[in-house]
Amino acid sequence: MVTYFKDIYSGLVSLFIGMEVTFKEFFKPTVTVQYPYETLTMTEKYRGHVELIESDEGKPNCVVCGLCQRACPSACITLAGVKPEGEKKKVLTKYILDFTRCSLCGSCVESCNFNALEFSKEYNLASTRREDFIFDLLQRLEARNK
Amino acid sequence: MISSTPIAAPPALFSADGLVGVIFLVMIAVTIIGGFIACNSERLVRAVAGLIVCFVGVAGLYYFLNSPFVAMMQVLIYVGAVAVTISFAIMLAAPEEQKKIGVSSPLIGPFGFGTAALIAGGFSVLAVRTEWPAIAKINDGSIKKIGIQLLTDYSMVFELISIVLLIAIIGALVIARVERKN
Amino acid sequence: MIIEKTKLAFQKLLPATEPEPPAVEDPGEEVEEEKGKKAKVKKEPRQNGVIECDYAVHGYHLDAQVAPEQLIEAVTIVDEAEFFIESITGVDWIKEGQIEVVYDFSRYDFDTCRVVIRTRVNRDNPVVPTITTIYAGANWHERETHDFFGIKFDGHPHLIPLLLPEDADFHPLLKDFKA
Amino acid sequence: MSLTLLNVIFAVVVAIAFAAANAAYLVWAERRGAARIQRRPGPNINGPFGLLQPPLDGIKLMAKQLIIPGGADKVLFIGAPVLAMYPAIMSFVTIPFSDSIVAHNINVGILMIFAFASTGSMSLIFAGWSSRNKYSMMSAVRAVSQSVAYEIPMLITTITVVMIAGSMDLMEIVHQQSSSILHWNIFPLLGKSHNILMPASFLIFFICTLAETNRAPFDLGEAESELVAGFHTEYGSMGFGLFFMGEYANIVIGSCMTTILFLGGWSCPFGLFPGVWWFLLKLYLLIATFIWIRWTFPRTTIYGLLNLSWKILIPLSLVNLLLTAGLIKVF
Amino acid sequence: MSSPIQLQTDETFVLNVGPQHPATHGVLRVKMEMNGEYIVNAETVIGYIHRMHEKMGENKTYPQYLMNLSRMDYLGALGYSHGHVLVVEKAAGIEVPERAEYIRAIMVELNRIASHLFWFGAFVMDLGGFSPLMYALQDREYILDMLEAVTGSRLTYCYFRFGGLYNDIDDDFIDAARRFIPRMRKSLIKYDKLVTGNIIFRKRLEGNALLSKETCRKYGASSAVARGSGINFDVRKNEPYSVYPDFDFDVPVYHEGDSLARYMVRMKEMEQSLRIIEQGLDKLPDGPIMPKKKPKLIKPPAGDYYQAVETARGSFGVRLVSDGTKTPYRLKLRSPTYSNMHLFDESCRGMMIMDALAFMGSLDLVIPEIDR
Amino acid sequence: MSVLTLYNSLNTFLILGALLFGMGVYGIVTRKTFIGMLIAAELLLAGASVNFMAFNRFTAPDPVVGQIFTLFIMAIAAAEAAIGLSIVIAVYHHYKSIDAEDTVQLKG
Structure with missing residues (x-):
């Protein structure tokens, strides 16, 4: 009989303790970010999709060695280049990133020995069309330069 | 009122x-x-x-x-x-979807309706034909009066209600109780 | 030590292979001999028997290869020694025309001992007895192995595709499977 | 007779409006409250503080199609949400909000509210049965056993109040508590309530109200983690909306009852300016407690719930009833 | 042993819990044969998001496959990567610098706390309490922010490399981690008050789904499922790997075997993880994070290698069969939840559906990890 | 006598009571299942109660007696429902049917 009432009492007390916790939380400031209206800046090391890095002359650093293409586990990079007459380096003519397949692993950036690729800080990529995610990085580079 | x-x-x-x-x-x-x-x-x-x-x-x-x-x-x-x-x-x-149509006699519907109509009609006719005398009320039939009467004059009814309900509860429990296996 | 005990039990089960040299090995030498031995193994298929392996290199202590018929007995040995089942899987040795079924066992104890029991069956008709009667938890592992390799576990109560679609009739982890 | 009945008709219209407005804005309050407890802002886009959210939700719900699942019993399927709403509306008719704001004060007001509240579980049964969904069906069975189990201690505790007041008239009960805060039924030792067990009565009554209104932690009928959405799994559109409104209307009724029976109705705690304001203040404080509790506790089990009723609340309320009767006799 | 569900009798009906159901946290389906509220028989159907990770492993080179492991379990990805890199390092004989090992341990433990926090929230939400999930997510966000600052992503980190790490940690991270420890301890007290002590919560879990040691052994259960049943088994202690022998921590073991015990084990585990992080930060040596000599192409010698690690969900094992080429010959992933979930079919018989779903919650399921 | 003042006439209630009673009889005769019969029986009782209440209001000198009788009938009806339904459930467990005709083997 005593335990019966003791159980009821301790149970009730435990409920009030719980309510006290939520009561305190009630008056604390909110911690969330109102997404479409507020956004966060990404951290420095954030791994978005890749972008080409340009050299001082405004040309991509890429030498079309194809290492990134080979390192990519999901084969989402296609690149092509031509070797103009009399130049040592190849010149990049096409760099397509199929973002629909990309898993943001960063292997391409890691494999690059020429400082030609970096991560973008874009994170709210959304579209209803698949084609929107086949990025032509050269075009994007030009668009950025404008 | x-x-x-x-x-x-x-x-x-x-x-x-x-x-x-x-x-x-x-x-x-x-x-x-x-x-x-x-x-x-x-x-x-x-x-x-x-x-x-x-x-x-x-x-x-x-x-x-x-x-x-x-x-x-x-x-x-x-x-x-x-x-x-x-x-x-x-x-x-x-x-x-438990429906078994046509098991019982087809006459049961009309027969039931006839009986019911007869009873209802008879009662109605009886009710309309009879002259019901109105007698002066001796109280207003309020809930307070019901309470008092229920515990004094009609305490038997009250007791019966409680006993019937008690028996009903116990009986229902006993009858419907199914031993849960396992 | 549980390693010794289990090893002895296995040796009792597999007496035929007992006299052969690779069955008992000096753990100390093994590290150096590793590469050479592996090359050897490739050439001539390994005999049934139990090997004590170097834990630091392979991650397990005992490696027992048994014939499919001996499997139940072998698993009974580990069951009696209170091992728990880690996983069951297969390896498709397509060049040798065999499929290896690998059973991993370990212990909850601090007296650690990881045991690998393997058995090899013919690739054309891979049938091994089920161990669900001993380890209830082998059920899913066997179903999974059946999914991936098409190995039939004789006596399994419910051998239908688990991870693959219900109507799957392909076995993706076979080496000749091309998606 | 005639005037009171007209009054009632008028009151029903007002009650529907009141219930609907309350239900809509309690959803808002619940969402805001929950958000505050969880340190989120909650709905805050539409209108100031998101105050336009409820009407927009209502428009959205009304614009949607009511999908009736194949094999469902159409009449009952459509009738059940309506049935969920009507007991609450009927009950509003007899609740006195202040000395003058009452549609129709009948002398068995408490009984009327309980009578109509007890019909509420029928709507759950019909909704569950007619949807032809196993989850709904299980939920209906649960909801019924729950409401039956909690009606008993609730009625028994109410009887203690009725015994102290000597009346089932809600007006009368409030009048007896109106002199000061110390005469409220929840506070023992003063006024008419000699009963030192009154706080216990209040607690039992409050718990039963939680259970009767299917609120967390007793929301087994719509235990979303196992029964998806319980009896209204198959409901969309305004069918769902009516269930929702019915739930909140029931909460308002429950809180009104608690206020009247234990917290002195519209009387002011300090004897100042008695009026409907005090009633509404107490009412919404209680509702806030409902919300607070819901977002604090996990759900009980069905047997835990029944154990609580049959093994704790019913014995306690019976003992409470006996002791109260004794105390009234002695003093 | 689970047997196929037979045709239903008059008394029973079949209830499909899932593949889309609020209690299953993913596409898991349990076919339950019910007698009213009681479960007569249950059959778990998995594989809805099976991705054939093991075949992918055979088709990709070792570094290419590295990121797959972090996609197995989206809550505790680092633990799985850890197992994979350890087995490849063991096979290929790559030395790992000490600093990298310490950072790995710290990261894995942080990830373990994040995973447990999410489990805690989701579990309480299964039981009908929603607010604890939000509080847990707040703390978890803190961890994810820290991890993101270092690894560059929030869930699928792929932070470990063969032989070392992708990034070194900086002072910001260390500061954040040091601030995190007292904050987390305070939060744990809050959870204790709000949830663990709560009478409703305790009544629901006490005596729920008793698992015996024998059941655990027969099914190969690990993590809190085993430790809640009185089995003192933690790969970090039983088969120490990485730098775990350097840390002083306890393995919480409860002997009741009910859902509350499993809950308590995970809650106490978070405290132990905090201890490990604290010690790791104190002991963190300087040095490189990648080995000086690392083979350009990873080609482990032919052979059979096994490595078990303790992830947030239990003992995760990787069996690597190498044939000496640059791709694995066979890569078996032994996922802990697979074994833990397997228990469910047999153990939930005779339980009420509410209890069964509480039990399911206490198993800490992550469906992609079961389906692989 | 207008149709709008029907509520002041005893005959209205008596005829209503008779109608309810008739419906009850009809239901009991035609229903095949126990539960259906039970529902019809409730209608019967309701008809009787209406009569009691009507006489109580219009003719009885003491308007308490009729109410008490009606309450008594309600209690009986509740008890009947409880017992009847538990019997139905017991019978269902045994015969897997709630049809009255399927349970003819039910012997004392």
Whole structure:
């Protein structure tokens, strides 16, 4: 009989303790970010999709060695280049990133020995069309330069 | 409350008294429609729904009979308890789509209707034909009076109610108890 | 030590292979000999028997290869020694025309001992007895292995595709499977 | 007779409006409250503080199609949400908000509210049965056993109040508590309530109200983690909306009852300016407690719930009833 | 042993819990044969998001496959990567610098706390309490922010490399981690008050789904499922790997075997993880994070290698069969939840559906990890 | 006598009671299942109660007696429902049917 009432009492007390916790939380400031209206800046090391890095002359650093293409586990990079007459380096003519397949692993950036690729800080990529995610990085580079 | 003196002139439809009359007619309709559903629908759950409608109507009738207490008890007991129990039993016991048409005699419908009509008609005729004398009231039949009478003059009824209910609860438990295997 | 005990039990089960040299090995030498031995193994298929392996290199202590018929007995040994089942899987040795079924066992104890029991069956008709009668938890593992390799576990109560679609009739982890 | 009945008709209209407005804005309050407890802002886009959210939700719900699942019992399927709403509306008719704001004060007011509240579980049964969904069906069975189990201690505790007041008239009960805060039924030792067990009565009554209104931690009928959405799994559109409104209307009724029976109705705690304001203040404080509790506790089990009723609340309320009767006799 | 569900009798009906159901946290389906509220028989159907990770492993080179492991379990990805890199390092004989090992341990433990926090929230949400999930997510966000600052992503980190790490940690991270420890301890007290002590919560879990040691052994259960049944088994202690022998921590073991015990084990585990992080930060040596000599192409010698690690969900094992080429010959992933979930079919018989779903919650399921 | 003042006439209630009673009889005769019969029986009782209440209101000198009788009937109805339904459930467990005709083997 005593335990019966003791159980009821301790149970009730435990409920009030719980309510006290939520009561305190009630008056604390909110911690969330109102997404479409507020956004966060990404951290420095954030791994978005890749972008080409340009050299001082405004040309991509890429030498079309194809290492990134080979390192990519999901084969989402296609690149092509031509070797103009009399130049040592190849010149990049096409760099397509199929973002629909990309898993943001960063292997391409890691494999690059020429400082030609970096991560973008874009994170709210959304579209209803698949084609929107086949990025032509050269075009994007030009668009950025404008 | 309803005045017991009969109103001399029939009230206009849109007067206050007329509306009361309309509401009474609605109550009658609710009662009859509910009863009709309760004894005619094929699905038992609908029959219970009809029963509820009917009992709400009956509660309304009681209200018109100067007894809000009994009216509320009607709703509380019939709708809140009996109907719930019945629908509970339907959910527990009646498999869905349990319909066996044509097992019983085809005459049972007309026969039932005949009997019912005979009884209802007979009672009605009897009721209309008889001259019911009105005797002066000795009290107002309020809930307080009910309480006092229930515990003095009619204490037997009170005791009986409690015993019947107790036995019913115990009996129901004993009968419906199924040993859970495992 | 549980390793010794289990090893002895296995040796009792597999007496035929007992006299052969690779069955008992000096753990100390093994590290150096590792590469050479592996090359050897490739050439001539390994005999049934139990090997004590170097934990630091392979991650398990005992490696027992048994014939499919001996499997139940072998698993009974580990069951009696209170091992728990880690996983069951297969390896498709397509060049040798065999499929290896690998059973991993370990212990909850601090007296750690990881045991690998393997058995090899013919690739054309891979049938091994089920161990669900001993380890109830082998059920899913066997179903999974059946999914991936098409190995039939004789006596399994419910051998239908688990991870693959219900109507799957392919076995993706076979080396000749091309998606 | 005639005037009171007209009054009632008028009151029903007002009650529907009141219930609907309350239900809509309690959803808002619940969402805001929950958000505050969880340190989120909650709905805050539409209108100031998101106050336009409820009407927009209502428009959205009404614009949607009511999908009736195949094999469902159409009549009952459509009728059940309506049935969920009507007991609350009927109950509003007899609740006195202040000395003058009452549609129709009948002398068995408590009984009337309980009578109509007890019919509420029928709507759950019909919704569950007619949807032809196993989850709904299980939920209906649960909801019924729950409401039956908690009606008993609730009625028994109410009887203690009725015994102290000597009346089932809600007006009368409030009048007896109106002199000061110390005369409220929840506070023992003064006024008419000699009963030192009154706080216990209040607690039992409050717990039963939580259970009767299917609120967390007793929301087994719509235990979303196992029964998806319980009895209204198959409901969309305004069918769902009505269930929702019915739930909140029931909460308002429950809180009104608690206020009247234990917290002195519209009387002011300090004897100042009694009026409907005090009633609403107490009412919404209680509702806030409902919300607070819901977002604090996990759900009980069905047997835990029934154990609580049959093994703790019913014995306690019976003992409470006996002791109260004794105390009234002695003093 | 689970047997196929037979045709239903008059008394019973079949209830499909899932593949889309609020209690299953993913596409898991449990076919339950019910007698009213009681479960007569249950059959778990998995594989709805099976991705054939093991075949992918055979088709990709070792570094290419590295990121797959972090996609197995989206809550505790680092633990799985850890197992994979350890087995490849063991096979290929790559030395790992000490600093990298310490950072790995710290990261894995942080990830373990994040995973447990999410489990805690989701579990309480399964039981009908929603607010604890939000509080847990707040703390978890803190961890994810820290991890994101270092690894560059929030869930699928792929932070470990063969032989070392992708990034070194900086002072910001260390500061954040040091601030995190007292904050987390305070939060744990809050959870204790709000949830663990709550009578409703305790009544629901006490005595729920008793698992015996024998059941655990027969099914190969690990993590809190085993430790809640009185089995003192933690790969970090039983088969120490990485730098775990350097840390002083306890393995919480409860002997009741019910859902509350499993809950308590995970809650106490968070405290132990905090201890490990604290010690790791104190002991963190300087040095490189990648080995000086690392083979350009990873080609482990032919052979059979096994490595078990303790992830947030239990003992995760990787069996690598190498044939000496640059791709694995066979890569078997032994996922802990697979074994833990397997228990469910047998153990939930005779339980009420509410209890069964509480039990399911206490198993800490992550469906992609079961389906692989 | 207008149709709008029907509520002041005893005959209205008596006829209503008779109608309810008739419906009850009809239901009991035609229903095949126990539960259906039980529902019809409730209608019967309701008809009787309406009569009691009507006489109580219009003719009885003491308007308490009728109410008490009605309450008594309600209690009986509740008890009947409880017992009846538990029997139905017991019978269902045994025969897997709630049809009255299927349970003819039920012997004392």
